[in-house]
Amino acid sequence: MSTVRIEIDGETLDVPAGITVAAAIARVERPFRRSVKGHARAPFCGMGICFECRVRINGVAQQRACMIAVHEGMQVVTDD
Amino acid sequence: MTEHYDVVIVGAGPAGLAAAEAALAHGARVAWLDAQATAGGQVWRRDVEHGWPPRAQRVIEYVTQHANATWMPQTQVVTAEASELLLQNESRAWRISYDALVLATGARELLLPFPGWTLPGVTGAGGLQALAKQGWPLAGRRVVIAGSGPLLLAVAATAKRHGAHVLGIYEQASAATVHNFAQKLWRWPGKALQAVSLRARLAGIPYRCGSIVTRALGDSTLQLIEVDGPRGVERFECDQLAVGYGLVPNVELAHALGCAMKYEGAHPCIEVDAMQCTSVPHIYAAGEVCGIGGHDCAWLEGRIAGLAATNASIGASLLRKQHHARTFAAALREYFALDPYIHDLSEPDTLICRCEDVPLRALEDYDDARNAKLATRCGMGACQGRVCGTALAELGRFPRSGLRPPLFPTRLATLGELHSSCSQGSIP
Amino acid sequence: MGYRQRVKSYDLIIVGAGIVGTACADYASQEGLRVAIVEPGPIGGGATAAAMGHLVAMDDDPAELALSHYSLNLWESFTGVEQIEYSRCGTLWVASNEAEFARIPEKLARLAATGVQAELIDREQLYRLEPHLAPDLCGGMRVSREAVVYPPGMAHHLLNRARARGAELHTNRVIAITHHGVQLADQTHLAGTVLVATGCALPELLPQLPIRGRKGHLVITDRYPGVVHHQLLELGYADSAHGHDDSSVAFNVQPRPTGQILIGSSREYGSDTPDVSMPMVRRMLERTFRFLPRLRQLDALRIWTGFRPVSVDGLPYLGNVPGQSNVWVAAGHEGLGITTSLGSARLVIDQWLGRATAIDARPYDPARVAA
Numbered sequence: 001m002s003t004v005r006i007e008i009d010g011e012t013l014d015v016p017a018g019i020t021v022a023a024a025i026a027r028v029e030r031p032f033r034r035s036v037k038g039h040a041r042a043p044f045c046g047m048g049i050c051f052e053c054r055v056r057i058n059g060v061a062q063q064r065a066c067m068i069a070v071h072e073g074m075q076v077v078t079d080d
Numbered sequence: 081m082t083e084h085y086d087v088v089i090v091g092a093g094p095a096g097l098a099a100a101e102a103a104l105a106h107g108a109r110v111a112w113l114d115a116q117a118t119a120g121g122q123v124w125r126r127d128v129e130h131g132w133p134p135r136a137q138r139v140i141e142y143v144t145q146h147a148n149a150t151w152m153p154q155t156q157v158v159t160a161e162a163s164e165l166l167l168q169n170e171s172r173a174w175r176i177s178y179d180a181l182v183l184a185t186g187a188r189e190l191l192l193p194f195p196g197w198t199l200p201g202v203t204g205a206g207g208l209q210a211l212a213k214q215g216w217p218l219a220g221r222r223v224v225i226a227g228s229g230p231l232l233l234a235v236a237a238t239a240k241r242h243g244a245h246v247l248g249i250y251e252q253a254s255a256a257t258v259h260n261f262a263q264k265l266w267r268w269p270g271k272a273l274q275a276v277s278l279r280a281r282l283a284g285i286p287y288r289c290g291s292i293v294t295r296a297l298g299d300s301t302l303q304l305i306e307v308d309g310p311r312g313v314e315r316f317e318c319d320q321l322a323v324g325y326g327l328v329p330n331v332e333l334a335h336a337l338g339c340a341m342k343y344e345g346a347h348p349c350i351e352v353d354a355m356q357c358t359s360v361p362h363i364y365a366a367g368e369v370c371g372i373g374g375h376d377c378a379w380l381e382g383r384i385a386g387l388a389a390t391n392a393s394i395g396a397s398l399l400r401k402q403h404h405a406r407t408f409a410a411a412l413r414e415y416f417a418l419d420p421y422i423h424d425l426s427e428p429d430t431l432i433c434r435c436e437d438v439p440l441r442a443l444e445d446y447d448d449a450r451n452a453k454l455a456t457r458c459g460m461g462a463c464q465g466r467v468c469g470t471a472l473a474e475l476g477r478f479p480r481s482g483l484r485p486p487l488f489p490t491r492l493a494t495l496g497e498l499h500s501s502c503s504q505g506s507i508p
Numbered sequence: 509m510g511y512r513q514r515v516k517s518y519d520l521i522i523v524g525a526g527i528v529g530t531a532c533a534d535y536a537s538q539e540g541l542r543v544a545i546v547e548p549g550p551i552g553g554g555a556t557a558a559a560m561g562h563l564v565a566m567d568d569d570p571a572e573l574a575l576s577h578y579s580l581n582l583w584e585s586f587t588g589v590e591q592i593e594y595s596r597c598g599t600l601w602v603a604s605n606e607a608e609f610a611r612i613p614e615k616l617a618r619l620a621a622t623g624v625q626a627e628l629i630d631r632e633q634l635y636r637l638e639p640h641l642a643p644d645l646c647g648g649m650r651v652s653r654e655a656v657v658y659p660p661g662m663a664h665h666l667l668n669r670a671r672a673r674g675a676e677l678h679t680n681r682v683i684a685i686t687h688h689g690v691q692l693a694d695q696t697h698l699a700g701t702v703l704v705a706t707g708c709a710l711p712e713l714l715p716q717l718p719i720r721g722r723k724g725h726l727v728i729t730d731r732y733p734g735v736v737h738h739q740l741l742e743l744g745y746a747d748s749a750h751g752h753d754d755s756s757v758a759f760n761v762q763p764r765p766t767g768q769i770l771i772g773s774s775r776e777y778g779s780d781t782p783d784v785s786m787p788m789v790r791r792m793l794e795r796t797f798r799f800l801p802r803l804r805q806l807d808a809l810r811i812w813t814g815f816r817p818v819s820v821d822g823l824p825y826l827g828n829v830p831g832q833s834n835v836w837v838a839a840g841h842e843g844l845g846i847t848t849s850l851g852s853a854r855l856v857i858d859q860w861l862g863r864a865t866a867i868d869a870r871p872y873d874p875a876r877v878a879a
Contacts, residue, residue: 018128019215027217031300032200036731036766037437040300042200044434044467046210047122048115049188051462051489052434062462062489062730062807066214067154068170069117161786451550454557454660462730462809485784485811489730492771493804495786495811496793 006074015070022046022053022065024076031079032065082164082175085111085150087389090157090165090333091184093121094375095367095382097136099182100143102386111176112143113152113167115488119144121186122206123375127213130241158494159485160336163362166494173494180362180389183334183350184382187327187368190347192471193432193440194425195295197323201302205324209235212242219243222317224305226250226293227324229416233278235322236285247318248286250307252325253416255289261415268408270376294425296321325418328470329369332487337363344371344413346473354399356385364389372413377405423475433468435461443472449481462489516676518544518700520857521690523682523713526556527659527846528838529705530666531853533675539857543675544698545667546682546690552663555707555845558814560726560762560772561657562739563847564599567618568746571823571871576844577622578867579851583655591665593658595765600629600637600738601649601745602759602799608743609646615743616649626651640735640802648743656739656762659846685713685835703836703856707817710825710839717825717874719840721815723776725788730807733767742799745773754778757792759799769806771796773843775816784811816842819877824848826855826872836860837874 003014008028015024022043025032032042032053043053043066053065056077065076087103089096092114100112112119118126124136132140143149152167159166164177189204196202203211205227212218223244225236232249239246251258265272291309296302306315329349331341340359341348349372350358350365358365364385367378380402387394426432428441436457446452449459449469458472459465459482469480486495520536522529525547533545550557563583565576587594603609612628619626629648635641637650671677681693689699704713708721740761748758760772774792779785789811797804819825819840829835838856841848855872858865 016128016215022211023128023215023217026211027215035198035434035437039198039437040200041198041434042301043203043211043216044207045189045191045204046207046214046216047188049463049466050191050434054462060805061732066211067115067117159786166786448550450553454550454553455664460810462807464809485786486808489807489809491804492727492729492793492796492806492808495727495789495808496797496804497790 004070004072004074006070006072006076008076009078017070019070020066021055021057021068021070021074021076024070025055025065025078033079082177083111084177085109086178087111087180087182087386088165088176088178089113089182089184091121091186091367092116092119093123093184093186093367093378094136095186095378095385096121096182096184097139097143098379098382099184099364099366099386099389100149101139102383102392103390104143104146104148106387106390106392107148108390109148111150111152113155113157115154115156117154119151119153122210125210125213128215156488156490157333158487158490160333168491168494173491173497178362180364182382182385182389183339183358183363183365183369184367184378184385185330185333185369186378187329187372188466190325190328190470190474191323191467192325192422192425192474193430194293195427195430196297196302198431198434199296199298199302200300201298201319202296202321202323205232205235205322206327207324208320208322209238212238218320220245221319222247223320223322224248224250224293224318225322226291226307227326228252228418229324229326229412230275231324233275233282235324237278237281239322240282240285244320246282246285247316248288249282250291250293250309251287251289252292252419252422253289257415258289261411264411268404271408292419292422292425293321293323325422326416327368327372329371331369332483334358334365334369335483336485336487339363339365346476346479347470355388355394356381357388371409373406373409374412377402377409380405432471433458433461435463435468438468443477447478449478452478453482464488514695515697515699516544518542518676518698520544521546521698521700521702523690523702523704524706524709525551525663525667525677526554526705526707527552527663527666527849528707528841528852530663530670531849532703532705532838532857533670534666535853535857537670537673537675539861543670544678544700545670545675546678546680546692546698548679548681548693551667552660555814555816556659556663558724558726558812559659559843559846560760560770561659561846562599562762563655563657564739565619565622565624565651565654566746566844567615567622567624569822572844573618573622574867575848575851575855575872577624579848580654582850582854586662586665587655589665591661593661593765594655595657595763596653596655597763598650598652598738599654600740601651601743602634602641602740603646603648603743604799606646611743612647612649619651624651625653638737638740640800641740642799642801645799650738654739656764657846662846682713685832687834701834701836701860703838705838707839707845708815710817710837714829714835714837717829717837717840717877718820720777720818721780722818722842723774723779723813723815724772724843725774725784725792725811725813727771727789727793727808727811728764729769729771729803730809731767732769732806735802735806736761736763736769736800738763740799748773748775755788757788757795759795761796761800761803768809769803771803782813784813817845818842821876824852824872825874825877826852827859827869827874830875
């Protein structure tokens with residue numbers, strides 16, 4: 001399986017091409033985000049409905065990690 | 081400028097694909113779009129390791145490669161105005177118009193609150209299946225699947241295929257009910273075959289009926305779950321809990337277009353006639369959005385809608401099959417009706433609105449969604465009430481309300497400019 | 509006869525539980541009066557719920573400025589109430605050209621004469637304060653003590669205070685004003701002096717006091733803390749707010765304490781449905797991007813509309829209804845009702861009690877219209 005190189009919270013990783021950002025974050029066991037009252041949250045619905053998996057992707061905040069596939073050079077920041 | 085098509089199909093699951101295939105076969109120029117990056121919808125979601133199911137792959141290839149078809153992946157419908165849809169994808173916004181529109185927007189999971197349901201490690205049942213197919217790591221993880229309906233078996237099969245150690249499947253319906261349902265399956269031989277093959281693949285995985293996950297526990301991630309069943313209350317460790325109580329039609333676009341609705345339990349679905357026509361001229365609907373019916377039903381209705389949208393003739397046998405498929409759905413609903421106990425799992429501090437962290441306690445004084453929202457922020461978050469509003473409707477508190485544009489969170493550029501493309505740049 | 513009419517007596521019956529009605533209930537109950545408040549719908553669910561919640565001194569009319577300033581001082585005692593989400597972000601008025609910038613000193617002088625502290629902001633300071641503003645602006649004016657609030661939260665708070673002092677809420681509709689009070693839809697009769705604070709619905713009970721609904725749109729984003737720091741308005745705002753065009757838009761952006769960004773503002777006559785008009789949203793956002801182009805990439809969560817209750821001359825009707833000694837009115841605040849609710853309540857109730865008012869009440873006297 002071919003891989004792409006991405007960065008999650010400054011750490012460089014090679015992950016399988018085609019997986020979503022959500023899957024990539026889970027593979028390195030990073031937290032996803034904090035809720036408005038500060039609780040840890042992670043993907044819940046897996047299909048873009050619940051917005052629990054939002055992270056910053058290539059500088060744009062509040063992106064749904066379960067809806068976007070990894071791309072070469074992608075920069076992901078979690079736990080905003 | 082607005083792009084015009086003979087037929088626009090929203091949703092690329094079985095209903096949308098069948099509609100596209102039928103419309104293309106009758107010479108129409110078709111645009112089909114989906115918020116997901118690949119076609120297939122949820123039931124035929126492409127697995128990054130294993131691809132599409134063979135049946136889905138054939139039709140997806142046919143439709144994708146057809147000269148008269150324009151495939152718009154990762155495309156969200158933002159607003160609907162005067163027979164035009166405003167769309168956006170990752171990089172641009174544009175408008176399309178149509179002679180006929182087919183709504184095949186499918187369903188989402190019915191996700192109901194219980195103590196601990198916000199912990200990382202807890203997902204929907206279909207949610208876990210979708211995540212597994214996206215490459216979510218499950219190898220060696222201890223997974224529990226719970227909720228209701230035949231979907232749980234399919235989720236268990238996917239999890240197992242991805243190397244999960246499935247500790248058990250917990251079905252809320254009683255053993256007697258599930259047994260009676262299985263006895264009836266001979267009326268739908270296809271379904272019986274699916275069930276048998278699923279059970280074979282799930283050999284060795286406990287299937288417990290009359291059992292409800294009442295609590296998830298853990299510090300910042302799931303560690304322990306509590307199950308209440310015929311054997312009493314049990315607690316055990318697991319890494320991943322997937323809970324789904326059925327499906328809810330995605331009617332937001334249909335609502336914006338003014339299509340008449342009917343109710344299945346607490347949740348609206350689109351009202352259609354035998355030709356899948358909605359109450360709005362030139363707008364058709366097919367599949368789960370017309371009431372939860374399963375993918376066979378969705379396929380047949382998509383085909384009918386695609387034929388109707390191109391004024392092609394529709395055979396009586398197709399209509400008969402569709403009717404038969406709908407009776408299966410009705411049986412499913414009857415046998416897997418939710419135990420009222422499930423409506424009562426939340427405690428006063430259980431969060432109901434996950435976006436805004438609103439606990440059940442805060443909602444006690446309100447009997448109307450708008451009042452509750454103004455006073456507590458319940459439903460004001462990014463999911464636009466899809467999770468909490470649907471749950472509160474199911475729990476019998478108050479119906480979901482306040483559906484307004486945009487249909488999903490939308491880039492301001494999309495709403496603010498007739499033609500927009502996304503400029504690069506970083507926003508804190 | 510089996511029918512016996514139920515009558516309850518109060519000193520004051522307030523019709524409408526928007527921010528103006530609840531402010532009246534709060535003040536009247538504080539003065540020891542027996543108060544009823546009648547509202548069939550949500551508390552603060554009309555124009556109050558649709559408002560931005562910007563507490564601002566508008567200086568383009570002396571009476572409006574006097575009432576704003578009086579009210580802003582009254583707001584100071586609420587700053588610590590969690591429910592109202594008070595955030596003293598300050599107002600930054602932005603000059604998009606030299607002519608607007610040149611007019612700032614007279615504006616400063618007008619505000620200073622009333623006691624409102626404001627300062628001139630040069631170009632360099634402007635970008636230090638708000639780095640995301642478009643690069644071609646000329647400077648502006650900052651009013652540091654101004655703030656934003658969550659208006660339905662304030663309406664709830666005011667009502668709760670009044671109820672704690674004995675005020676009674678009737679979740680009901682007033683179908684008629686009678687000689688002695690009001691008749692409710694369930695045939696209950698409430699006796700007492702009547703104060704109508706029903707905003708856009710005023711003509712239903714007091715047709716002699718004209719009100720027009722001026723529709724507005726608002727857009728709110730997901731949470732992006734730190735993008736915008738002040739309530740931002742263009743100095744040309746008053747031209748939009750006070751113009752008589754059928755529709756107009758102005759740059760008006762607010763940082764919510766949640767990190768969300770609330771975007772206004774549009775003004776529109778002639779539309780009486782609450783439907784969102786996408787062409788109007790488009791105009792409003794185009795105006796926003798002219799000043800804050802970086803907002804383009806942010807996600808909007810919701811769009812909503814509301815109707816500002818506009819009197820014949822843009823000033824609220826505050827006082828006794830001519831020819832009806834038992835009926836008083838506090839309505840018609842257009843887009844300034846959140847700011848001026850507290851002062852309006854005192855002005856009306858002080859007049860009713862025969863007290864001297866803190867500011868000249870004559871400009872708001874309903875007699876100017878109905879006489």
